[in-house]
Amino acid sequence: MRISQLIEKYEDLPMDLADASLVILAEKLGHGRILSTDIRDFKTYRWKNRKPFQNLLLPDS
Numbered sequence: 001m002r003i004s005q006l007i008e009k010y011e012d013l014p015m016d017l018a019d020a021s022l023v024i025l026a027e028k029l030g031h032g033r034i035l036s037t038d039i040r041d042f043k044t045y046r047w048k049n050r051k052p053f054q055n056l057l058l059p060d061s
Helices: 002-009 017-029 039-044
Strands: none
Touching: 002 017
């Protein structure tokens, strides 16, 4: 299951169910534009294992 894979991959952060769900949603939608106050983790997370997220709350994203 993809959620389990992501939680295991990012266990050092740790990734929770909500974060994993957003990563999976980005993969399904085909883009990584998000609104999140979780700046540190979403700078680390990648969707499709390589693409960084674009946090629309940050001016430099």
